[in-house]
Amino acid sequence: MGLPGGLLRLRRLLLVLWTTVLGVVTAVLTGVLAGPAWAATGLVWAGVLGWGWVMLGRNWRSWRYAERADDLLISRGVLWHEQTVVPYGRMQLVEVTSGPLERRFALASVQLHTAAAASDAKIPGLAPAEAERLRDRLTELGEARSAGL
Amino acid sequence: MSPVEPGAAPVEPGAAHEEPGAAPAEADTPPVEPGAAPVEPGAAPAEHHRLHPFTPLRRAWVPIGAVIGVLSQQVDRAQEWARDLGSVLGVLLLLGLLLLGALYGFLSWWFTSYAVTDTELRIRTGLLFRRTAHIRLDRLQAVDVTQPLLARATGVAKLKLDVIGTDDKDELAFLGEREARALRAELLARAAGFAPAEAAGVGEAPVHGLLRVPADRLWRSLLLSLGVWGALAGGLAASVAVWWISASLVVSLAMLLPVLGGVWAASGGRFLTEYDWTVADSPDGLRLDHGLLDRAHETVPPGRVQMVRIVEPLLWRRRGWVRVELAVAGSKNDVLVPVAERGEAYAVVARVLPGVELADLEFAPSPGRASRWVVPVWWKGYGLAVSPQVFAARHGRLCRRTEIVPHAKVQSVRLTQGPWERARGVADVSVDHGANGTVTARLRAAAEAAEFLHAQADRSRTGRADASPDRWMT
Numbered sequence: 001m002g003l004p005g006g007l008l009r010l011r012r013l014l015l016v017l018w019t020t021v022l023g024v025v026t027a028v029l030t031g032v033l034a035g036p037a038w039a040a041t042g043l044v045w046a047g048v049l050g051w052g053w054v055m056l057g058r059n060w061r062s063w064r065y066a067e068r069a070d071d072l073l074i075s076r077g078v079l080w081h082e083q084t085v086v087p088y089g090r091m092q093l094v095e096v097t098s099g100p101l102e103r104r105f106a107l108a109s110v111q112l113h114t115a116a117a118a119s120d121a122k123i124p125g126l127a128p129a130e131a132e133r134l135r136d137r138l139t140e141l142g143e144a145r146s147a148g149l
Numbered sequence: 150m151s152p153v154e155p156g157a158a159p160v161e162p163g164a165a166h167e168e169p170g171a172a173p174a175e176a177d178t179p180p181v182e183p184g185a186a187p188v189e190p191g192a193a194p195a196e197h198h199r200l201h202p203f204t205p206l207r208r209a210w211v212p213i214g215a216v217i218g219v220l221s222q223q224v225d226r227a228q229e230w231a232r233d234l235g236s237v238l239g240v241l242l243l244l245g246l247l248l249l250g251a252l253y254g255f256l257s258w259w260f261t262s263y264a265v266t267d268t269e270l271r272i273r274t275g276l277l278f279r280r281t282a283h284i285r286l287d288r289l290q291a292v293d294v295t296q297p298l299l300a301r302a303t304g305v306a307k308l309k310l311d312v313i314g315t316d317d318k319d320e321l322a323f324l325g326e327r328e329a330r331a332l333r334a335e336l337l338a339r340a341a342g343f344a345p346a347e348a349a350g351v352g353e354a355p356v357h358g359l360l361r362v363p364a365d366r367l368w369r370s371l372l373l374s375l376g377v378w379g380a381l382a383g384g385l386a387a388s389v390a391v392w393w394i395s396a397s398l399v400v401s402l403a404m405l406l407p408v409l410g411g412v413w414a415a416s417g418g419r420f421l422t423e424y425d426w427t428v429a430d431s432p433d434g435l436r437l438d439h440g441l442l443d444r445a446h447e448t449v450p451p452g453r454v455q456m457v458r459i460v461e462p463l464l465w466r467r468r469g470w471v472r473v474e475l476a477v478a479g480s481k482n483d484v485l486v487p488v489a490e491r492g493e494a495y496a497v498v499a500r501v502l503p504g505v506e507l508a509d510l511e512f513a514p515s516p517g518r519a520s521r522w523v524v525p526v527w528w529k530g531y532g533l534a535v536s537p538q539v540f541a542a543r544h545g546r547l548c549r550r551t552e553i554v555p556h557a558k559v560q561s562v563r564l565t566q567g568p569w570e571r572a573r574g575v576a577d578v579s580v581d582h583g584a585n586g587t588v589t590a591r592l593r594a595a596a597e598a599a600e601f602l603h604a605q606a607d608r609s610r611t612g613r614a615d616a617s618p619d620r621w622m623t
Contacts, residue, residue, distance in 0.1 A: 070607070070610050071606050071610065079568045080565065080566070080568070081564075081565070081566045081571070082566075083602060084561055084562070084563045085562045085563070085605075085606040086560075086561040087561075087606060087609055090559075090560045090561065090609075114560040114561055114581070115313070115478065115560050116560040116582060116583055116584075116585055116586070116587070117585050118561075118579075118581040118585065121561065
């Protein structure tokens with residue numbers, strides 16, 4: 001399953017905000033210090049915006065997660081592709097987090113912890129209802145298949 | 150409570166005169182004591198024991214050492230101060246300090262106790278801030294008895310308990326030597342699942358020696374370490390170069406010092422800790438006894454080992470020597486065998502990971518045509534082997550390291566692929582184990598890696614089913 005559109009909207013909005021601010025600041029600074037013609041350097045940020053817009057879209061599309069019979073599979077990344085498989089029995093803790101901005105966009109992240117700190121399995125930008133369903137489902141499956149270390 | 154008061158009372162006036170810090174420590178003790186008392190009846194019938202009476206002598210040095218440290222940092226001010234003070238007052242001050250130290254040592258000893266219940270070891274410490282640790286015995290990862298040099302002279306020992314997720318706070322220092330061994334035997338017996346009544350009487354499990362590293366092989370192996378010689382040569386060359394350029398001997402010597410320190414730690418220091426290394430097998434797990442000055446007796450209960458690493462430095466390979474390291478969750482012990490013949494070492498590993506024949510592992514190399522351009526030269530060292538029990542990955546050419554994780558200890562499996570790797574059609578596979586580590590098999594063919602990811606997840610899931618229970622005697 002892929003991620004809902006909210007995360008992409010949030011990330012793109014942040015990108016637009018930051019590139020606009022930085023673009024205006026660069027344009028004003030260079031325009032005042034080096035002459036009005038130099039204000040055009042602010043346009044570099046427009047390029048960054050366009051590139052980031054595409055990259056965010058690609059990254060967002062690359063996120064996949066699947067609840068399989070005995071494990072959870074998370075796949076992500078375009079250039080640096082990574083797949084993580086966590087057997088349900090190894091889950092120590094499942095947490096749902098949601099920051100202020102994420103709440104504004106009705107988003108929540110689910111993070112799984114195992115005994116190994118390196119197995120970082122996080123699914124960002126889920127709808128809160130889906131995040132809670134996933135949490136409950138994972139905890140239930142984890143309990144059924146739980147094992148020690 | 151009563152023994153504290155008379156002991157403490159005479160100190161109070163003298164100490165309070167010089168150091169106001171003593172007053173709160175004294176004043177706060179009474180409220181702490183009654184607070185602790187109600188715990189006792191609630192805490193099951195387990196009886197609390199105190200540590201060895203030698204402990205306060207050793208603890209007393211903590212505040213005295215701190216004061217000396219502060220004084221020696223400000224020598225000028227201290228001298229001036231001492232002159233103003235006069236000799237009589239100075240001696241009084243010194244006495245007060247000593248008494249304060251003695252009081253601290255005594256109180257910290259008095260307020261530290263431990264008890265063994267059916268399922269837990271309880272340690273209570275703290276004078277102002279109480280701390281009660283309940284350690285579940287079935288989660289015990291390792292039990293060590295260590296004896297620093299001074300403790301050896303006085304016949305006491307330190308008992309250290311490793312549990313996942315705690316710092317190194319959980320130790321009992323000091324116990325009488327015999328008491329420490331008896332307690333270790335009892336803890337292990339209870340952890341193994343013996344009934345409490347039996348556990349106290351089980352005593353030390355029978356020990357059957359597996360391996361002893363002779364001293365001459367140990368120092369020879371340390372001399373054959375390329376890394377140490379490399380560091381020494383590099384450090385010398387750098388300091389000579391600095392001397393030549395700056396013409397300042399002091400600077401170049403100052404540069405050499407840390408290098409020498411590192412070289413010492415890797416050669417002489419290791420010789421001291423790894424001297425007379427003995428590996429023995431007992432139903433409680435492996436026993437490791439070692440040390441020239443500080444003796445340590447470690448026990449690794451069965452089924453606790455998360456990862457085993459075989460290290461083969463270049464100069465050892467002709468002699469067929471290997472070093473075996475291991476990872477146990479929550480434990481800092483990481484050496485299993487400092488140096489041994491390959492066959493002997495494999496026999497020890499077979500005790501730690503039952504049913505694993507290291508000699509039978511067949512390592513598949515990385516695909517040459519693709520890997521050559523991703524990691525030149527070193528790709529030849531990469532290898533991956535999977536048996537029904539373990540996942541094993543190998544890397545390194547000068548110093549070859551083989552890391553082995555039992556399927557039952559694998560926590561998650563990952564596949565990563567960077568842009569360059571994808572262009573060449575290879576990917577890395579990693580497994581994370583419970584001792585917070587990762588073992589990576591680099592540069593596998595992409596299709597093989599994808600298939601492997603799922604196969605490994607299945608193996609890890611089912612691997613747990615036939616693993617031995619936490620309480621290994623039940």
